[in-house]
Amino acid sequence: MRTRILTASAAAVSTVAVIAVLAVPGSDAAATKTVEVDDFHFSPASVTVKRNTTVKWIWVGKAEHDVEVVKGPKDFHSKVMTTGSYTKKFTKKGTYRIDCSIHSSIMKMVVKVK
Numbered sequence: 531m532r533t534r535i536l537t538a539s540a541a542a543v544s545t546v547a548v549i550a551v552l553a554v555p556g557s558d559a560a561a562t563k564t565v566e567v568d569d570f571h572f573s574p575a576s577v578t579v580k581r582n583t584t585v586k587w588i589w590v591g592k593a594e595h596d597v598e599v600v601k602g603p604k605d606f607h608s609k610v611m612t613t614g615s616y617t618k619k620f621t622k623k624g625t626y627r628i629d630c631s632i633h634s635s636i637m638k639m640v641v642k643v644k
């Protein structure tokens with residue numbers, strides 16, 4: 531009886547330990563930063579992230595917008611959309627100047643990758 535109880539609690543402890551390890555993200559775990567694409571601004575308009583962070587833009591406005599790099603270490607350009615999201619992993623350090631190409635005079639943001 532005593533042996534059975536000890537075995538059961540040992541199993542419970544190791545189960546808890548496994549769950550704890552799985553629940554704690556490693557330091558290199560993929561981080562995601564969210565930016566809202568609104569009418570007619572990005573929110574936040576400036577983000578600073580570590581290299582290999584994924585930035586996820588989520589369309590929350592009603593008008594058509596896109597996400598394009600105007601100047602930066604790498605170029606990318608989303609489709610023009612009114613809903614949905616666009617994700618990009620930033621693998622190169624540097625400053626990315628981004629705008630919505632439709633409203634480029636007012637709709638800008640900066641992603642700094644360190």
Ligand SMILES: [Cu+2]
Nearest residue numbers: 595630632633
């Ligand atoms: Cu726009």
